[in-house]
Amino acid sequence: MAKIFPEISDKLRAWIEEQPMFFVATAPLSGDGFVNCSPKGLDTLRILDSETLAYLDLTGSGAETIAHIQENQRMVMMWCAFWGPPRIARVHGKGEVIYPDSPKWEEYSKHFEAIPGARAIIVLRGERISDSCGYGVPEFELKEQRETLVKWAERKGPDGIEAYNREKNTESIDGLAAMGGGES
Secondary structure, three states: OOEEEOOOOHHHHHHHHHOOOEEEEEOOOOOOOOOEEEEEOOOOEEEOOOOEEEEEEEOOOOOHHHHHHHHHOEEEEEEEOOOOOOOEEEEEEEEEEEOOOOOOHHHHHOOOOOOOOEEEEEEEEEEEEEEEOOOOOOOOOOOOOOOHHHHHHHHHHHHHHHHHHHHHOOEOOOOOEOOOOOOO
16 A cells, blocks of 8 residues: 655656646645645656656646745645556655746756746655555546647737736735745
């Protein structure tokens, strides 16, 4: 059943890199705040070393992950096997938000192809790496990655994305600072 690993092994790394999507979950410190879980796809995930992962965060309808990480750094990433042997893997740890104007941007952005609408890179330093059976996860067949978000960002252009983030992503649904607040 469930196993805890000291690091992301080459075997686990290969399995994670085969998965077409992953989930990111965060929560505010307030017990009254909303827990957030976001699905991620496209070619946005990189495993940087045996304990560090990063993903290119694209502009979307909210900025909960950014707000929660800026407040308390707690996050978990999760992958599910939707085909092949059942499996779920999780990496719990501390997250960091890196914005395009950060001195760290160049160091991390070199791992990614440029994608319109990229607003940050989220780096996770794993503290607990585990997997479990995944027996209850249904099997699916991947049709294709959706390009809708990328096309939307292309149509908006950099100025439109900046305006959208100012209008929609400056704080979380709980009122925590997000885009443009508490930057690292």
